[in-house]
Amino acid sequence: MTAATPVSPIAVAPAGLTDRARRFVEVDGVRVPRQGPGQHRERWIEHGVPVMEVDRAAAFQDRWGGLALPPAPFYEGGPHILGADCPEGSAAEGWSFSAGSCRVSMAYGFMIGSDGAFGIDANRWTALHASTDGWVESLALAAHARRWAKTVTRIKGKAVESLDLVGFEPVPEVQGVTDTWWRGKDSLIALYRGEAAGMDAPECLEAHVYGGLDEWGLHGG
Incomplete structure (x- = not known):
């Protein structure tokens, strides 16, 4: 614009x-x-x-x-x-x-x-x-998580595959297919796999971990 x-x-x-x-x-x-x-x-x-x-x-x-x-x-x-x-x-x-x-x-x-x-x-x-x-919904959740998280960690490449999602539940409203969001007891994780899958580029895998969230930070909205 x-x-x-x-x-x-x-x-x-x-x-x-x-x-x-x-x-x-x-x-x-x-x-x-x-x-x-x-x-x-x-x-x-x-x-x-x-x-x-x-x-x-x-x-x-x-x-x-x-x-x-x-x-x-x-x-x-x-x-x-x-x-x-x-x-x-x-x-x-x-x-x-x-x-x-x-x-x-x-x-x-x-x-x-x-x-x-x-x-x-x-x-x-x-x-x-x-x-x-x-x-x-994913854009809105990312904006919300950035506002309320005490820490934001970016993980790239092969390290994304090592993320432990035990105890996490998928966030249904984002309707994730290749990209998904996961909610834990005090954190949200966004997994961005689309570029890696669509471009045959595993180095493009990326995850954003939003930590230190309270109940509102996890579920607000």
Whole structure:
């Protein structure tokens, strides 16, 4: 966004988010005017995009289009502004569409898969979360954990595989697929496996351990 780009606060976050994610979107997010897929609908259909896929991109745009959120703690901050583009693919391979523009030049893009999963299109398609809701929930949880943790430890590469998750439970609202969050008695752990899986790069494995959390820090929202 530039200084001249008109923005507006989010009056009401999309329905279905946790209270934590709703607050995050409404307080920290802004809405940037974006053109919806509607004006391209007929042209996309003429070029062979199934009506169902055009409708799916339009539904994404209605829910998330133009939403700009603070940078994610991994993936070079994630999409700059969420927004759908022309679906691409085939009946055999499935259809996907862009989830939004990148903040910097990257080796992959953020996509919405044929099943609605939010992921990256690197050497291969890799789902990070089962939906965009899960991605937004993960951003909200990361912001919450950073605020309340007494310590934050980053672990990279092979050392991530040695993390002991005994006694930890998965955090369901992030809808983790390749990336997951885990909750312990006084800590939260975010496991970022997407780049490693999508780019065949085990050195890109990363985990963030948020320690010293009280009950609110663990469950707030």
